[in-house]
Amino acid sequence: MKILIIGSNGALGWELRNGLPHLSETEKQPLSVICASHSQIEITNASNTFEAIARTMPDVIINCAAFTDVDACETNIGKAYAVNADGAKNVALAGKNLHARVIHISTDYVFDGAKNTPYNETDLPRPLSVYGRSKRAGEEAVQEINGNYTIIRISRLYGQHKSNFVTKILHLGLEKHVVSVVTDQFGSPTYAADLVHALWYVLSLDLHGIYHIANDGICSWYEWAREIFRLSNIQVSLQSIKAEDFKRAATVPQNSSLNCTKFVQATGHKMRPWQEALEDYLKKYVLR
Ligand SMILES: NC(=O)C1=CN([C@@H]2O[C@H](COP(=O)(O)OP(=O)(O)OC[C@H]3O[C@@H](n4cnc5c(N)ncnc54)[C@H](OP(=O)(O)O)[C@@H]3O)[C@@H](O)[C@H]2O)C=CC1
Numbered sequence: 001m002k003i004l005i006i007g008s009n010g011a012l013g014w015e016l017r018n019g020l021p022h023l024s025e026t027e028k029q030p031l032s033v034i035c036a037s038h039s040q041i042e043i044t045n046a047s048n049t050f051e052a053i054a055r056t057m058p059d060v061i062i063n064c065a066a067f068t069d070v071d072a073c074e075t076n077i078g079k080a081y082a083v084n085a086d087g088a089k090n091v092a093l094a095g096k097n098l099h100a101r102v103i104h105i106s107t108d109y110v111f112d113g114a115k116n117t118p119y120n121e122t123d124l125p126r127p128l129s130v131y132g133r134s135k136r137a138g139e140e141a142v143q144e145i146n147g148n149y150t151i152i153r154i155s156r157l158y159g160q161h162k163s164n165f166v167t168k169i170l171h172l173g174l175e176k177h178v179v180s181v182v183t184d185q186f187g188s189p190t191y192a193a194d195l196v197h198a199l200w201y202v203l204s205l206d207l208h209g210i211y212h213i214a215n216d217g218i219c220s221w222y223e224w225a226r227e228i229f230r231l232s233n234i235q236v237s238l239q240s241i242k243a244e245d246f247k248r249a250a251t252v253p254q255n256s257s258l259n260c261t262k263f264v265q266a267t268g269h270k271m272r273p274w275q276e277a278l279e280d281y282l283k284k285y286v287l288r
C-alpha cells in the first residue's frame with residue numbers, strides 16, 4: 001500500500017511519517033510512505049494539488065495540512081477557508097480522480113460545546129469559530145466529493161514536533177511564579193504517537209466514515225496543566241481562571257470531549273488514559 005502524507009512537516013504529519021514505517025515493519029505489513037510538505041503541495045491550488053498527487057499515484061492520501069492557528073483564523077477568514085475547506089476539497093477531488101482513498105483529519109472544534117457528555121459521530125456539528133467552521137466545510141466537501149473517505153476528528157494534540165499546550169505550559173511554569181489556566185473548558189488531550197497507532201488500525205482495517213479518536217478520559221485545561229506540572233515535578237502556583245478571563249480572539253467550546261466508542265468497537269483497540277500517555281511523553285521527550 002502506498003500512502004501519501006500531505007502536511008508532512010506539521011505536528012501530526014511529522015509523527016505519521018516517522019511512526020507509520022516503523023509500524024509497518026513491526027506489523028509485517030509492507031507500506032510505502034511518501035511525504036509532501038507545504039513546499040511540495042499547495043492544497044489551495046487545485047491543479048498543483050492534482051499534479052503533485054498524480055506524480056506519486058498513492059493508494060491512500062492522509063491529509064494533515066491545515067491552517068491551525070485558531071485565533072489567527074478569526075482575522076484571516078479567507079485563508080482559513082482557502083486551506084481548511086477549499087484545500088480539503090482539492091485533495092478529495094484529486095483522490096477521487098486518481099482512485100485513491102482519502103483520510104481527512106478534522107477537529108473537535110466543529111462542535112459548539114453545549115453538550116454535557118462526550119460528542120459522538122452522529123452529533124450535529126455547530127462550530128463557534130472561523131477555524132471550526134472552515135474545518136466543518138472541509139469535512140462536508142470530502143463527504144460530498146469522494147465516497148472513499150475516512151474523516152478522523154481528533155483533539156488537543158501534542159507530540160514531539162512543534163509547540164503544543166504541554167510545551168507552552170512547561171515554558172510558562174519555568175518562567176513564571178504563577179500560571180493561570182482555564183478550568184471551565186473540557187476536552188480529550190491526545191498524544192500524537194498514540195494517534196499514529198490508532199490510525200494504523202484505520203488504515204489496515206480499511207475503516208470508512210467518520211471516527212472520533214482521542215486518548216481516553218476528559219479534563220479541563222487546568223487539570224491538564226496540573227498533571228503536567230505534577231509529572232514534571234515543577235513547583236508553581238497554578239491559578240484556576242474562567243474561560244471568560246482568558247482573552248483570545250476565537251470562541252472555543254466549553255466541552256469538546258470526544259466519544260471514541262465507534263472506533264473501539266470497530267478495532268477492539270481502546271486508547272489509553274490521557275494521564276498515562278502524558279506521563280509516557282514527558283518521560284521520553286521532556287524529562288530526559
Ligand atoms: N494540533 C491540534 O491540537 C489539533 C489538530 N487537528 C487537525 O489535525 C490536522 C493536523 O494538525 P497539526 O499537525 O497540528 O497542524 P500543523 O499546523 O502542525 O501542521 C499543518 C501543516 O499543514 C501545512 N499547510 C498549511 N497550509 C497549507 C497549504 N495551503 N498547502 C499545503 N500544506 C499546508 C503546514 O505547512 P506550513 O507550516 O509550512 O504552512 C503544516 O506543515 C489538521 O487538520 C488540524 O486541523 C485537530 C484537532 C487538534
Ligand SMILES: Cc1cn([C@H]2C[C@H](O)[C@@H](COP(=O)(O)OP(=O)(O)O[C@H]3O[C@@H](C)C(=O)[C@@H](O)[C@H]3O)O2)c(=O)[nH]c1=O
Binds near residue numbers: 107
Ligand atoms: C497558554 C495557556 C492556555 N490556556 C488554555 C485556554 C486556551 O483556550 C487554551 C489554548 O491552548 P492552545 O493554544 O493549545 O489551544 P487551541 O489552539 O485552542 O487548541 C486547539 O487547536 C486546534 C488546532 C484544534 O483543533 C483543537 O483540538 C485544539 O487542540 O489553553 C490557559 O488557560 N492558560 C494559558 O496560559
